[in-house]
Amino acid sequence: MNAPATSSPLLIGTSRRESIELLQAQLSSYGFPVQVFGRKSALLAALHAQTAAAVLLDADGLEDGATEDVLPLLRRLFQGPVLCAGTELTVSRQIALMRLGVTGFMSWPVDVQVLIDRLEQLEEAGRHNPYRVLIVDDSETVTRWVSQILQQAGMQVRSLHNPLDIFIALERFRPEIILMDVYMPECGGDEMARLIRQHPQFDSVPIVFLSTETSRGRQWLARSMGGDDFLIKNQESEELLASVVITVERYRRLRHWMTRDGLTGLLDHTHLIQQLEMQISATATQSVPLSYAMIDIDHFKQVNDQHGHAVGDRVIKSLARLLRQMAPSADLIGRYGGEEFAVIFPGLSQIRAAQRVDEMRAAFAALKHLDGGGALQATFSAGVAVLGNNMSAAQLVEAADMALYQAKRAGRNQVGMAS
Template identity: 80%
Template sequence: MNSQANALPLLIGTAQRAAVESLQAQLLSFGVPVLVFSRKSALLAALHEQPALAVLIDEAGLEDAATDDVLPLLTRLYKGTVFCITSDVPVIRQIALMRLGVTGFLSWPIDTQRLIDRLDQLADAGKGNPYRVLVVDDSETITRWVSHILQEAGMQVRTLHNPLDIFLALDRFRPEIVLMDVYMPECGGDEMARLIRQHPQFDSIPIVFLSTETSRGRQWQARSMGGDDFLIKNQESDELLASVSITAERYRRLRQWMTRDSLTGLLDHTHLIQQLEVQTVAARAQSYPLSYAMIDIDHFKQVNDLHGHAVGDRVIKSLARLLRQMAPLSDLIGRYGGEEFAIIMPGLSQIRAAQRMDEIRMAFFQLRHLVGEVTLQVSFSAGVAALEDGMSASQLVEAADRALYQAKRAGRNQIGMATMC
């Protein structure tokens, strides 16, 4: 579970403390600590003492200062995102506030889910996840040169001198780009690229050839066998860095679009099952426990029927965000379909996985979804199964699904556990 103590706080400056009490509680339940200040000096002191995820300031001002007086001082101390909370102010006023340093606007009453979405975008932008680069070359000199350049730029680099071991590296390291020599003793890089393209799970990984070959005809021939680009060895380091960065970023965005559910940002059904198959093989090969949980939002049809599909989507997104926060590995969570989710938990026994799921269940049940003047409380049920000897990935899914329906039959809002064979 992610520690809220390590999360950057959201700072709110407003004279209307009561108006943000519910917002403060909601954000805290999502793991976003909130500090509220009604006086200028306290808000500025907090910005001076600690970093913040973002600042929200009331257009109506604080108890002891107008917003126009606070913003110039605030933006000297803080270079991050500043949202202004407004109530139907004209465009000319919004322009004036932007000139004072406001970067976005929110309206009273604040839509918690939309604010959380925007905060998530800020947090993701600040993570700066390094690109993963696999360098395949029989030359120690070349791999050391390439690794030095890319690691200095903050990338994660793995090197491989024998191309025949590449599938193990692809499985374990999951690179976002492969830099591969064309001429190697064991096999040609173009031959290996052609072989890699025979495997659907690796078909879209960019393969960039790195070689001394200067013949354009030979370069195009190599690319036709599965490569995406061709770079000359010992070129300028800036050119190498730029080429790798551009290609890896394009792959990352394409991969996100290809593998993620558009509403939640979690793995879609197909890629969730692919990940489960990969994790099942790895758990069996390395002899560690693996658990799998199926989740279903209780009475979700009633939510849609009574409050509309837009509210239902907000509930789904709320659960998705909570799962990303509290699940052991955020990249092993998927939307199974509709209001169903699933989590792959390598390294956790069934008991430990069930305990973790129960923590998430209680946290989700504590959330309050504001629908106009109505506060909506929603629960979920889950089933947890553990990988046993001889069990396939599909059998693990079936076991967790049976445990889920066991929990639903027992009254919902609880965790069911698959019976061990």
């Protein structure tokens, strides 16, 4: 299977080499490269020679040094995340370890699912996606000035001089923040904000008004009609940048929890279908294929009945994790419901999408899921359909679902293709 976004390894420092082997094998099966060191000299040499994604230290130390002795040397070579795993660490020792550079704590023995969650959080935090900013202002001078400031900070910026064209820009650019003038010839910024707020798919996008208006009453009136903040034009560039960054980061966090399934972190059913509809609209203008796959874990009820719902949840999370690693984008995968998932493949023909899904199927079948002292394996079946002329999102989903049903009837653990 594909590796995660980073190929840098997790370095583990512990004297318990034998008990770490299963953890190392499980992390590797999920695509996380792992290196284990029993001596601090070897760990420090590895940090000197390569870039690490993170370091996990045993609170009981290594063969040739206590954890407290290793940390100062480690921190001279590595500025990234350092986790510490221990049994019943006291609060005072945790504080002491934090002062030496530990950034997070885990229980020993390490739960592989918890560790993978932490590693994925670290990956996501380290992955910077440029902010998308839409400027709506009839003044070319203002848009040029604001665009230059934001672009120099690495943001993606689109400018719009006619606010009446804003919905086209919202559909195509998908901004994470709108900077909009209050006074424009075609309509007021507050009027446009009210109109935007009537469309559920754009209701959560923050709108920040840019104006020369200094009346606090007028500013509050504009904000009451759909705005989130009010900035005075020609202010210090640092203040403008800070406002945009703070607002977009808050928007990203809120949007994540508003659109994601709680167990898997994938798109929930509602937002999965919304994403599919948007991809269908984009496909109509680009004249490229669009394929859609439905995925269902085989005999999942038996997994829950025989191994318990906690193990069932691990199997679901494992599949979600694999799909994130192997799908085109995290924004194109969703939990359709229960043990059913879906993946959108923009630009791929049906047969190419089916090949990609079959690669996912083989990788998932090879995974081992912990069940107390042992492990179990699971499989999934899938159905793939391609968007046809004048086909709606509901019809595409139905076609993929029928192909999934055919794969189930044919014996499961395979990929069916809609005819």
